[in-house]
Amino acid sequence: MSASPPHPERLRHFVQSLARLLETQPGETTLLDQGATLLRDLVSHDDWLPEAFARPDPERYQQYLLHADALERFSVVSFVWGPGQQTPIHDHTVWGLVGVLRGAELSQAYVRTAEGRWVAEGPAERLAPGTVVAVSPRIGDVHRVSNALSDQASVSIHVYGANIGAVLRSVFLEDGTRKPFVSGYSNTTLPNLWDRSAEVRERAIA
Ligand code: FE2
Numbered sequence: 001m002s003a004s005p006p007h008p009e010r011l012r013h014f015v016q017s018l019a020r021l022l023e024t025q026p027g028e029t030t031l032l033d034q035g036a037t038l039l040r041d042l043v044s045h046d047d048w049l050p051e052a053f054a055r056p057d058p059e060r061y062q063q064y065l066l067h068a069d070a071l072e073r074f075s076v077v078s079f080v081w082g083p084g085q086q087t088p089i090h091d092h093t094v095w096g097l098v099g100v101l102r103g104a105e106l107s108q109a110y111v112r113t114a115e116g117r118w119v120a121e122g123p124a125e126r127l128a129p130g131t132v133v134a135v136s137p138r139i140g141d142v143h144r145v146s147n148a149l150s151d152q153a154s155v156s157i158h159v160y161g162a163n164i165g166a167v168l169r170s171v172f173l174e175d176g177t178r179k180p181f182v183s184g185y186s187n188t189t190l191p192n193l194w195d196r197s198a199e200v201r202e203r204a205i206a
Contacts, residue, residue: 010048012193043099056082086146094161095136103154116176
């Protein structure tokens with residue numbers, strides 16, 4: 001097993017803060033706004049993601065589950081793109097927030113024409129580390145994401161309003177062809193966010 005990063009508590013704090021936010025039953029605008037602030041704080045530090053969940057694959061981009069809410073109200077994943085890798089054009093069907101941790105990514109929004117084709121909507125948005133953007137069926141849900149770098153991996157942290165790997169979604173071709181899509185996850189084990197024994201021991205001894 002690889003060494004733990006120095007600050008695994010950052011991800012625990014993020015999922016706890018998001019769970020608390022959801023307890024207030026916010027509308028989507030408030031949720032995306034306040035959730036973006038939490039995610040921006042998480043991706044402003046690059047000292048908490050275990051290496052096993054930042055590992056690129058030579059064949060295709062990886063989607064590692066980092067945490068799933070017990071009631072599947074949200075899930076947190078790391079996306080890892082090798083040089084030149086990209087997603088197909090796809091939708092999400094639920095709200096989502098994307099925060100870049102490492103490298104740089106391009107997000108290209110798509111809109112459907114009256115004839116049913118998918119065309120790029122404006123220029124691709126280049127996302128640098130620390131940047132957070134939102135998607136949802138209400139504000140725009142169809143895009144293609146790619147690694148902006150041709151010589152190194154890029155990593156982003158996403159949070160979605162469901163257990164995203166098990167959601168029935170769609171991928172699209174530009175000619176309008178739609179294919180059903182259930183992404184799944186690249187990993188079978190999750191990072192351990194919950195070993196707080198050191199702080200408890202420290203408090204007990206102090
Ligand atoms: Fe996406």
